[in-house]
Structure formats: C-alpha cells, structure tokens
Amino acid sequence: MRKPLKHLLALSGTLFALTAQANTELTVYTALEAEDLQKYAERFNQDHPEITIKWVRDSTGIITARLLAEKDNPRADAVWGLAGTSLMLLQQQGLLEGYAPKGVEQLNPLYRDKQNPPQWVGMDAWMAAICFNTVEAKKHNLTPPTSWQDLTKPEYQNHIVMPHPASSGTGYLDVSAWLQTFGEDKGWAYMDGLHQNIKSYTHSGSKPCKMAASGEAAIGISFAFRGAREKENGAPLELIFPSEGLGWEMEAAAIIKGKQSDAAKTLLDWAVSEKANQLYNEGYAIVAMPGVAKPVKHFPAEPEKLLIKNDFTWAAANRERILSQWQSRYEGKAEAQ
Structure with a gap:
C-alpha cells in the first residue's frame, strides 16, 4: 500500500533532522592540557555522540585575548576549561550568555556565577x-x-x-x-x-x-x-x-553570547554533571561538586587548607x-x- 505523500514528506523531514543532529559540530575554546582534549571529548561523546567537539586550544591569556578580539564576530560556541577570572572579564565585556545547566544547584556556590541564570560554571581548582x-x-x-x-x-x-x-x-x-x-x-x-x-x-x-x-x-x-x-x-x-x-584558580565553562545553541547547552549540562566532575578529579584534587573528589596521587592530603x-x-x-x-x-x- 502506497503511503500518502504527506507521510513521506514527514518521514523525510525527520530523517533530515536526525542527520543534522548527528553531525552537529561545536567549536569549543579551551586552555585544558593538550594531551587531555581527546579524553574529555571521548567522555562527553559517550553520552552525546551526536555532537562533535572542534577544539581551539591555547594558553589562558591567548584564548582570553582571542575571545575579546572576536567580540563583534564570535567564532566560538562555548568555552570549556578556561580560568574563572578570564570568564569574569568576558562577562564584564558582555560576551557570555546566561544559562542554568541541569544540576547546577549541586555545585559549590563558589563555583557558579551568582547571576540568575549564571553566565559561567566552575569545573575544578588548579x-x-x-x-x-x-x-x-x-x-x-x-x-x-x-x-x-x-x-x-x-x-x-x-x-x-x-x-x-x-x-x-x-x-x-x-x-x-x-x-x-x-x-x-x-x-x-x-x-x-x-x-x-x-x-x-x-x-x-x-x-x-x-x-x-x-x-x-x-x-x-x-x-x-x-x-x-x-x-x-x-x-x-x-x-x-x-x-x-x-x-589558585578555577577552570570554568560558559556559552558565548549569540551562540546559545542546543548543542552548547548540552555541553554545559554535561560539564556540571557528576560524571564530568569525576573526570576532572582524575587530575585535580578539588572539583566543583561537593562529595565527588577523591585523593589524587602526589597532591597534599587536604589541598583546600593550603x-x-x-x-x-x-x-x-x-x-x-x-x-x-x-x-x-x-x-x-x-x-x-
């Protein structure tokens, strides 16, 4: 039995939408350690294979300067792993988009912007x-x-x-x-x-x-x-x-203003999750979500006290x-x- 044209068109539209979703590319600026970028992307993709992260990586000052220079024509969709003070500077310049990731209330208050919705969220402390x-x-x-x-x-x-x-x-x-x-x-x-x-x-x-x-x-x-x-x-x-x-500084994440795509929101949701905080704890002894951090080898026993x-x-x-x-x-x- 032949299906009505409108059903075929609807099916075609659904397939197109799924294909587009499966190929979403997200440009993410970062100062994370270069050798860790693949690990971060792979862990994220375990839960969100439909999003491909395109990293742009450099030292903190270089990434901060680049974001400021691109203020009128932003190229980054999001930031994942940049100094909190850099994000505060970008916030002062009006470069960030407010978004409250799912579960953000579980973070230590020090690790999230006090605005509602927050314009940045913390990850860990170095x-x-x-x-x-x-x-x-x-x-x-x-x-x-x-x-x-x-x-x-x-x-x-x-x-x-x-x-x-x-x-x-x-x-x-x-x-x-x-x-x-x-x-x-x-x-x-x-x-x-x-x-x-x-x-x-x-x-x-x-x-x-x-x-x-x-x-x-x-x-x-x-x-x-x-x-x-x-x-x-x-x-x-x-x-x-x-x-x-x-x-010390906190590493933090944010969405660049004008780039508030569903994929960027998905990244921020994942960046504050318990699974993400466990990932951060593989290298950092202090993370944003209380109760997650376990001791890290060669770090002092109670790093917060220092x-x-x-x-x-x-x-x-x-x-x-x-x-x-x-x-x-x-x-x-x-x-x-």
Whole structure:
C-alpha cells in the first residue's frame, strides 16, 4: 500500500533532522592540557555522540585575548576549561550568555556565577606548586625552598622559570596571589627580588614544570596537576607547596553570547554533571561538586587548607592594570613567542 505523500514528506523531514543532529559540530575554546582534549571529548561523546567537539586550544591569556578580539564576530560556541577570572572579564565585556545547566544547584556556590541564570560554571581548582628537580639541585648545591620568600635567595639565581602572567593563567594566579597575600607594595617588592633569580618567563603554565622535569631548570613555578603528572611519569621532582599559601584558580565553562545553541547547552549540562566532575578529579584534587573528589596521587592530603582566600572579582577587575605594571617591570626576561 502506497503511503500518502504527506507521510513521506514527514518521514523525510525527520530523517533530515536526525542527520543534522548527528553531525552537529561545536567549536569549543579551551586552555585544558593538550594531551587531555581527546579524553574529555571521548567522555562527553559517550553520552552525546551526536555532537562533535572542534577544539581551539591555547594558553589562558591567548584564548582570553582571542575571545575579546572576536567580540563583534564570535567564532566560538562555548568555552570549556578556561580560568574563572578570564570568564569574569568576558562577562564584564558582555560576551557570555546566561544559562542554568541541569544540576547546577549541586555545585559549590563558589563555583557558579551568582547571576540568575549564571553566565559561567566552575569545573575544578588548579593550584600553584613549585616543581623542584632534586638531581639538578644536588648538582648546583641548591636547598629545597619551603616558602615563596625563599625563592628570592641568591642561591637560586638563574635557576627559576615561571609562567608569563599575560599568556598563562597559572602565571596570573601567582602574581594575583602574591599581591593579595603580601599587599600590593610588598607584593611588587617580592616580585622585584624574585625577578633577579628568574631565568625566563614562559608562555605556558605547564612549561616551567616540564623544564624542571627534564633538567632544563632546577625550579619551575607551575601548578600541582602538571607536577604530579611529571612526577608520576618518573621525573626526579619534589612538589613543594609554599608555606604562605597557594594561589589558585578555577577552570570554568560558559556559552558565548549569540551562540546559545542546543548543542552548547548540552555541553554545559554535561560539564556540571557528576560524571564530568569525576573526570576532572582524575587530575585535580578539588572539583566543583561537593562529595565527588577523591585523593589524587602526589597532591597534599587536604589541598583546600593550603589555598589563599582568593578574591576572584578583584583579580578579574584589576587584570589589565596588573599585567601592564608587570610587563613594564619584567618583560625583558620573557621567552620569545
């Protein structure tokens, strides 16, 4: 029996819609570690095979600058894995779209925007650490530092690398934390002293720890995730968590304004889920959803106790001023891009 034309047309439309859904491409800007992008996409695709993530990945400062430059012609659909202070800056510029992902109320309030609907949601926290190469230290007769202030000692001259704060979110969280911990005048004085011992400022938050792991430098100011991974891979590293407290940042996710597609909403829904938080916990000891995190090897037992009370709003609002002053003082030792 021949089916009526209208039924055939309806079936054809349904098949077209399903095909379109199965081939949705989502452009996602990120500063996640490059080697983790495939894992993140694969875990997401286990639940949503109909969406293909097209990653655009770079260091935090580069991605933030790119998003700001594309303000009038946005190319990203969403952000998944960028510093919370960067998203607050984008929020101030009107670049983000409010959306309340399913289950967002289960997150720690610190890890979600207070607006309703929120314009960004947190994922996890990454925290500062010193990667100390024990082999290189013995070679140069260096004692392990126990505090940030120790890094200004003459024995460390030309042995320290740290991230450039304009390029790296890790670099900026360090600078912001020192200014908050020591006060602005003493914070800049501290960085003046540290600068005397700096070999170079890298354009990646991971690179100082990688350089320490390979012996290119004895000391890398980096973050705990990278240090733990390098140590687990056999590098002769000691992870040091300075006594004054650790600067930290949250990784976060958001939808770019004007790009509020169903696929972007689906990504945000998944990004706040328990399954996503379990994924984050594979590398980070602190995640946005309470009760999910389990201890991570080579991290301190109670990492939250080491974190400074970070004023993210202040850090975001003063970012341009701080970076300008930092570059006027220390840019001479920045590595070539």
